[in-house]
Amino acid sequence: MDKKEQFYSPPPEVGKWESLGIFIYNSETGQILGRTLGSWGKILLFYLIFYAVLAGFFGGMLAVFWQTLDMKQPKWQLESSLIGSNPGLGFRPMPPESNVESTLIWYKASDEGNFRHWSRALDKFLQTYNKTGQGAVNQENRVYCDYGKPAPSGKVCDVIVQDWHPCTKPNFYNYQKSAPCIFLKLNKIYGWAPKFFNDTSKLPANMPNDLKNHIANLKPQNRDTVWVSCEGENPADVENIGPIQYIPRRGFPGFYFPFTNTPGYLSPLVAVFFEKPKYGVLINVECKAWAHNIIHDRIERRGSVHFELMVD
Incomplete structure (x- = not known):
């Protein structure tokens, strides 16, 4: 096959430390740890909402549970x-x-x-x-x-x-x-x-x-x-x-x-x-x-x- 018809060429070989540096921050794509800032923002927003809802649900159930208790005497005697x-x-x-x-x-x-x-x-x-x-x-x-x-x-x-x-x-x-x-x-x-x-x-x-x-x-x-x-x-x-x-x-x-x-x-x-x-x-x-x-x-x-x- 003629070289001009090749659509893929392997990336240049890089050293271990250079590869780690590119993973931490890729100046060509703007990625940090493999993700762009927009991607990281979406993930953080998702988990913020998820754990806020989870904490609210737990707090609500705990409040309902406390309403069933008497701090001065046990329920079962x-x-x-x-x-x-x-x-x-x-x-x-x-x-x-x-x-x-x-x-x-x-x-x-x-x-x-x-x-x-x-x-x-x-x-x-x-x-x-x-x-x-x-x-x-x-x-x-x-x-x-x-x-x-x-x-x-x-x-x-x-x-x-x-x-x-x-x-x-x-x-x-x-x-x-x-x-x-x-x-x-x-x-x-x-x-x-x-x-x-x-x-x-x-x-x-x-x-x-x-x-x-x-x-x-x-x-x-x-x-x-x-x-x-x-x-x-x-x-x-x-x-x-x-x-x-x-x-x-x-x-x-x-x-x-x-x-x-x-x-x-x-x-x-x-x-x-x-x-x-x-x-x-x-x-x-x-x-x-x-x-x-x-x-x-x-x-x-x-x-x-x-x-x-x-x-x-």
């Missing part, structure tokens, strides 16, 4: 909710976060650096219960309550932990004396109200006898309480756990319930004081909360809590 109407029982101090699955409280009382980890964990947990200083909130809403004297509307009952000797901050919660304090709390469930064991003739057969006697010796109005009991899980644990005190009382008074998300609400606490646990022995402890509408399930830890205690 008690049996209709995922957490149900059977509160769990928790304990503090918890083991370090690095061992989140552990429930063992293990320390050496003669080593301050060792037991101070646990007392500092309780300091942090009890910050919201302070009267002043860091963590103290909604002081104006907290009032003193007692049996027959519940909190007025819009107020909450105070939990005064400062005088729970020996389970106090200045005393390091008695950890330095090999007789530690463990704090118990009920998990909050909106609207849940306990059904108290007011009739001593209807106490559960599996309730500890010392708790039955305690309830029987109280005035009827003081029985409006979610009771607490702690025992060794196994016969060896029962032998090693030693005597126990419950401070300031043996349960959670009824005037703290129900929880209705009132600002400043504090979950009631019970400090369990282990007076003389056997040293150097692992003790399995099970604590239970007692009310007619609290079901105990050891496997799922419903209405109860398990932890291990070991003091060297």
Whole structure:
């Protein structure tokens, strides 16, 4: 074929860096990164409109969703909710976060650096219960309550932990004396109200006898309480756990319930004081909360809590 009849000739060969420079800006066609300014403008306008419409749609759906929520109470409550109407029982101090699955409280009382980890964990947990200083909130809403004297509307009952000797901050919660304090709390469930064991003739057969006697010796109005009991899980644990005190009382008074998300609400606490646990022995402890509408399930830890205690 004659050279004059050829309609195509290969482009001149260029180097790698020269080719990159032409891609970034082609002075012959005016293209930047392979597109003209007009092409880039159309693409940017399209995506600007597209994402503006998408953001507007998302914002509208979010606004509709927020209209269905009440910031003061959950939409689904008690049996209709995922957490149900059977509160769990928790304990503090918890083991370090690095061992989140552990429930063992293990320390050496003669080593301050060792037991101070646990007392500092309780300091942090009890910050919201302070009267002043860091963590103290909604002081104006907290009032003193007692049996027959519940909190007025819009107020909450105070939990005064400062005088729970020996389970106090200045005393390091008695950890330095090999007789530690463990704090118990009920998990909050909106609207849940306990059904108290007011009739001593209807106490559960599996309730500890010392708790039955305690309830029987109280005035009827003081029985409006979610009771607490702690025992060794196994016969060896029962032998090693030693005597126990419950401070300031043996349960959670009824005037703290129900929880209705009132600002400043504090979950009631019970400090369990282990007076003389056997040293150097692992003790399995099970604590239970007692009310007619609290079901105990050891496997799922419903209405109860398990932890291990070991003091060297």
